[in-house]
Amino acid sequence: MRWSKMNFDFTEEQNMLKRSVRKLSTEVLEPAIQKQERDIPFSKNFSLRMLKELQPYGFLDNTIAEENGGSGLDPLTYALMYEEIPIDLKSLVGISSSFTKGIANNGTESQKERFLPGLLSGDKIGCSAITEPNVGSNAAMLKTSAYLDGDEWVVNGTKTFISNGQIADYVNVVVQFDSSKKGKGLGTLIIEKEESPFQVKPLQTLGFKNGHLAELYFDNVRVPKENLLNPEGTGLKSTLIGFQTYRCFVATHANSLAQKALDYSLEYVKEREQFGRPIGSFQLVQEMLADMKTDVDASKLITYRALDMLSKGRRCPVESSMAKQFATEMAVRVTSKAIQIHGAYGLTTEFPLEGLFRNARMLTIPDGTTQIQKMIMGRELTGLRAFD
Ligand SMILES: Cc1cc2nc3c(=O)[nH]c(=O)nc-3n(C[C@H](O)[C@H](O)[C@H](O)COP(=O)(O)OP(=O)(O)OC[C@H]3O[C@@H](n4cnc5c(N)ncnc54)[C@H](O)[C@@H]3O)c2cc1C
CATH class of the missing domain: 1.20.140.10 (Butyryl-CoA Dehydrogenase, subunit A, domain 3)
Known part of the structure; x- marks a missing residue:
């Protein structure tokens, strides 16, 4: 026994966290979900209500490091909690909280001040837009372009199959700043839907109705210069990392x-x-x-x-x-x-x-x-x- 190292048991704290999330799911979240119409995507209001229920359990900031203002929970413990939330909420929570983590880790102080409060309180929803109609697996070839005009970026292109795309307030969009550099020309911009409106088309798919998949169209969309999250040359790396x-x-x-x-x-x-x-x-x-x-x-x-x-x-x-x-x-x-x-x-x-x-x-x-x-x-x- 002295040499035994493998341990297949979770810690007491991990089991306790799992139990408390399971209780929330069975007593609050699942009964609320059962009242929704099956196979029709949840409304934005209902999605926000669910985020608000999950917020006190740390689902919106758990994976953010303590030095960046989160609770710094390790990925294994977070995943054990994530297992216990209803399947219909997994995409909403997973995608929005990883958007939040991106801002907390890489954002400027003013981006953190502007975007984090609403995301961390469950009042705002984020998503991440990489895929394009002609570019899926080969992310280095992304075409959506951005150039600077005065104090604004001008964005043109289409993103598709974007989870949370139908209901997101903020989108982290991977854009091409210089197509001659291919993958090395990519960076990311935060686009706020209310401030820089763009068209959204819901996509009908086999399953995953509450993934809120959508196609997003950027037609000369003007975005404040300070919304640059990952500058030219770091877009692909920040995505792959x-x-x-x-x-x-x-x-x-x-x-x-x-x-x-x-x-x-x-x-x-x-x-x-x-x-x-x-x-x-x-x-x-x-x-x-x-x-x-x-x-x-x-x-x-x-x-x-x-x-x-x-x-x-x-x-x-x-x-x-x-x-x-x-x-x-x-x-x-x-x-x-x-x-x-x-x-x-x-x-x-x-x-x-x-x-x-x-x-x-x-x-x-x-x-x-x-x-x-x-x-x-x-x-x-x-x-x-x-x-x-
Ligand atoms: C449920 C769901 C959620 C999604 N959410 C998001 C999101 O939030 N944000 C976002 O940006 N995108 C999202 N996507 C898009 C997803 O990332 C792409 O669908 C994925 O990267 C694959 O691209 P594609 O569909 O264009 O397939 P393609 O890249 O066109 O591939 C088609 C087929 O060719 C195969 N193939 C491709 N290249 C190779 C190769 N080199 N060798 C062997 N086989 C190959 C693939 O395996 C596949 O079988 C989502 C998709 C789904 C289904």
Whole structure:
């Protein structure tokens, strides 16, 4: 025992935080969500109400370092809390709080004074706009342009598939300042919707209705000069630097979806009877459950390891990409098996399984597709790059 180092238990404080967030979810957040219309994106007012409920638990400032005014919680502990919030709120909270963290870490004093109070109180929502209609995986080729005209930046271009895009007050937009420099010409600007209006088109997708995905159109949008967040040459780096963390949180989101599908299945197999017996007594149904449980546990362990490395300040490109690609593909497998276990009922909107499956199917694409994650792993393992 003296040499044992691995520890699969959470600390007492972590368990306590998890319990308190679970209580908030079951007593306040989930009942409120159940009163909303299914598959219709939450209104902005409702989204803000949910942020206000989560705010006292530190969900809006937890990951910001203490020296930047946050509570400096480590990523693993934050992820354990994040697991407990309802699936429909994960994107809203995750995306807006990482926007906030970007300002707290990289913003000027005046940007912090202007933007942080509303974000930290849950009165404002942020999002991050990288993807364009013709540029997805290859972020170095982004085209949305910005040039200085007097005291203002003039922004032109289109961003697409932007989470929180339908309801965000602030957007961190990756722009190209000098296209001859490709990736080295990129930087980011904060665009405030009220101050610098732009057009927003909601996008209809398979799942993830409360991701509020949108296309944003910038047509000669004028933005104050002082809204520059990451100057020319730092845009790509500032975007890529956060990816190890984002990937762990997408993995956590996927693990929660899969865990829910497994929980529903375990209940159902004991209630549903065929051939005069609960279907859970059939060996082939038990095999599906055993495969689902193995998948979910393996995925959680891989994800916790990456989060633990992040918490210790260690670089984890292989581990975070492994977590992201394994967890999101796993969630598709597990939610699909959960539908199989529920038979035809699993396909109906009376049951939650088809919704979990549709949401899971969305997660293999953002923050680097499964293929991109595997190529990052391949590059780290071999030292050979598949692309520039
Ligand atoms: C739910 C969701 C939320 C999102 N949220 C945001 C957001 O908040 N902000 C934002 O900016 N964007 C967001 N996106 C967009 C997302 O980041 C992009 O969809 C993603 O980067 C992939 O780009 P793409 O869809 O254009 O696919 P493409 O890059 O066109 O890829 C298409 C296919 O080709 C494969 N492929 C591409 N390049 C290679 C290669 N070199 N080798 C092998 N295969 C390759 C891909 O794996 C994929 O299968 C979101 C997307 C989704 C689905």
